[in-house]
Amino acid sequence: GAVVSQHPSRVICKSGTSVKIECRSLDFQATTMFWYRQFPKQSLMLMATSNEGSKATYEQGVEKDKFLINHASLTLSTLTVTSAHPEDSSFYICSARERQGNYGYTFGSGTRLTVV
Amino acid sequence: DQQVKQNSPSLSVQEGRISILNCDYTNSMFDYFLWYKKYPAEGPTFLISISSIKDKNEDGRFTVFLNKSAKHLSLHIVPSQPGDSAVYFCAASAMYSGGGADGLTFGKGTHLIIQP
Numbered sequence: 312g313a314v315v316s317q318h319p320s321r322v323i324c325k326s327g328t329s330v331k332i333e334c335r336s337l338d339f340q341a342t343t344m345f346w347y348r349q350f351p352k353q354s355l356m357l358m359a360t361s362n363e364g365s366k367a368t369y370e371q372g373v374e375k376d377k378f379l380i381n382h383a384s385l386t387l388s389t390l391t392v393t394s395a396h397p398e399d400s401s402f403y404i405c406s407a408r409e410r411q412g413n414y415g416y417t418f419g420s421g422t423r424l425t426v427v
Numbered sequence: 428d429q430q431v432k433q434n435s436p437s438l439s440v441q442e443g444r445i446s447i448l449n450c451d452y453t454n455s456m457f458d459y460f461l462w463y464k465k466y467p468a469e470g471p472t473f474l475i476s477i478s479s480i481k482d483k484n485e486d487g488r489f490t491v492f493l494n495k496s497a498k499h500l501s502l503h504i505v506p507s508q509p510g511d512s513a514v515y516f517c518a519a520s521a522m523y524s525g526g527g528a529d530g531l532t533f534g535k536g537t538h539l540i541i542q543p
Contacts, residue, residue, distance in 0.1 A: 317470070345530045354431075354516065354533040355471070370530075404470050406531070416461070416531060418470035 313339050315407045317419025324395055324426055332390045332422045334405030340385035341407035345416070346378075349402040361388055395426040430454045431519050433534035441542050446504040448537050450517030453498065459522035461531065462491060462502045464513045471516055475502070478522070504539075512541045 314337040324330050334344060343362050347355040359375075361367035361382035369375045377399075379391040388407075392399055404421040432451045440446045448462075458479040463471035477484040477491045477500070484491050490503045504511055515538075518531040 315470075320468075343529075347531075347533075352535075354535040355531075357530040357532065360530050402468070406470075415473065417473070418463075420470045421468065423468060 344388040431534040437538040456521040457519040
């Protein structure tokens with residue numbers, strides 16, 4: 312079945328630095344990728360939707376200058392958390408969908424970001 | 428305002444019995460619903476889905492029921508097995524009616540505990 316690889320699984324960074332998270336579809340071409348964030352004991356919150364080759368669409372309340380999303384190819388999307396602060400510490404998960412009309416959303420295994 | 432609600436944070440069921448997880452939604456634009464199983468520090472794993480043109484979808488031990496008029500869906504697991512113990516998320520999307528805005532909206536999850 313469809314596999315999405317997310318890397319790294321855990322990262323610790325200092326305040327003020329930037330962190331990049333990669334999401335790759337291994338055996339299919341992902342025309343659309345989604346980025347979610349999960350706070351402790353909360354649901355996954357959609358942050359942004361990206362289509363290959365175009366700018367990401369951010370959900371209300373998500374700072375696009377802070378959470379940079381690049382979907383440069385059909386198999387790779389990246390989320391860069393810029394100038395990270397401790398409140399950015401969270402669990403970030405990506406999801407990929409093969410094509411419009413394909414109803415399968417395949418999730419990566421997530422990235423635990425801790426900003427110290 | 429939470430558009431997808433799972434009002435039971437946890438549910439304990441005896442092995443072999445039926446597990447029923449409930450989910451309510453408020454957005455009438457939602458037309459595609461999914462259930463995911465999630466272990467700590469991992470991405471969600473897809474279980475079963477249903478589109479709004481159906482009221483029931485079955486896959487092995489898992490059955491999802493949709494009551495559009497009540498804006499309610501439920502996941503039935505029968506018989507319940509110890510390996511079913513996990514957090515279950517209900518998710519919804521405006522797949523057809525959202526004009527392309529089809530990221531998933533998740534409930535907060537229900538922690539299912541299967542007791543031997």
